[in-house]
Amino acid sequence: MKAQNIKTLLHESIENINDEEFLFAIKQILDRKYSTSGQPVLSQEQIKRIDESKEQIRTGNFLTNDQADKLVERWLNE
Secondary structure, eight states: OHHHHHHHHHHHHHHHHHOHHHHHHHHHHHHOOOOTSSSSOOOOOHHHHHHHHHHHHHOOOOOHHHHHHHHHHHHHOO
């Protein structure tokens, strides 16, 4: 299905929905994908996790991609 057809169907569906909670959930999803400022909208928890991750990288507390792959492979074989 082409993007324009999907957009048309979404517009029609949204026009027929009166559930404010559901519409708000849709808006939140759309806000994460599209922001007029170009900056992602992050929660305080996401910002905290990013800061913690930066600190872990700074102190060398991380796995290489190969190490992570091996760890996942080991978990899958347990």
